[in-house]
Amino acid sequence: MPEEPAETGYEGVTRCGFVALVGAPNAGKSTLVNRLVGVKVSIVSHKVQTTRALIRGLLIHDGAQIVFVDTPGIFAPKRRLDRAMVSTAWGGAADADVIALLIDAKKGLDDDNLAILDKLAETPRRKLLILNKIDSVAREKLLGMAQEAAARVSFDRIFMVSAKTGDGVSDIPAWLADEMPLGPWLYPADDVSDLPMRALAAEITREKLFARLHDELPYASTVETEKWEARADGSVRVEQTIYVERESQKRIVIGKGGQTVKAISTEARKEISEIAEATVHLFLFVKVRENWGDDPERYREMGLEFPRS
């Protein structure tokens, strides 16, 4: 992640900010972000909870860099890891510049969405409601839904769209760009395509790490993708670092004769290859980073929280 403000190519004023995307699984978050960003950045799937990356994509509009971040696990989290992330997810959403709630209009205001609306009502942030999948819902139903949602939460704006057909989507970037605070861009413009892949790959390895070692490692241990290099032969070289807080934890992660880290690597490589749709060569490093849990920059790098300077 960048330490210096990124080169924008814009002479004038720049803006940069975060949009937290909140939505039930299958609401269409990936489809919408892919359409907005114009580059396929995350995985669209019929499966529930496929996308675990925290950063979904970057959109650049009119001098503004808009970073879409995910809020995994907000909806009825079942797995241990997801449950542990819920409060972080809400914390992240509450710190974003705009919270965008995406609702599958075919489903309407079911219990999950009503719970989210109640929670949103308490959040002092700019709020956007996006009713998605209007291609398959009658107009009267949409209007009723928008009214009911607006009665519960004072949304700053409501869009009705079809992420699939693109209907209604084109007005969203300009509105979001205006909402972003003034400031330098956080990411270089050409990072757009592999940033979410890097984040997703890190999440995958982190999941494998915790699946094996959840009793022995503090939740704060983290994984960062340092390198994502596409090779001429179509394969990808991925380098990741597992950060732990103590030497003793480093030994646990490495395991006897390197067995543990090797097993984690094998499992993670398989899954990363699937999402990358390429042969992946994965190199895992284990490093001790003391007190990282107190360093706000680390959280920011993971997209977990966005402390303001």
Ligand SMILES: Nc1nc2c(ncn2[C@@H]2O[C@H](COP(=O)(O)OP(=O)(O)OP(=O)(O)O)[C@@H](O)[C@H]2O)c(=O)[nH]1
């Ligand atoms: N009819 C219709 N289907 C849509 C629309 N947008 C998304 N879908 C479909 O809804 C399903 C879920 O879309 P995704 O974009 O994967 O949803 P998501 O919210 O990112 O899902 P998770 O990553 O699992 O949380 C896919 O089958 C999409 O094709 C839309 O505007 N209209």
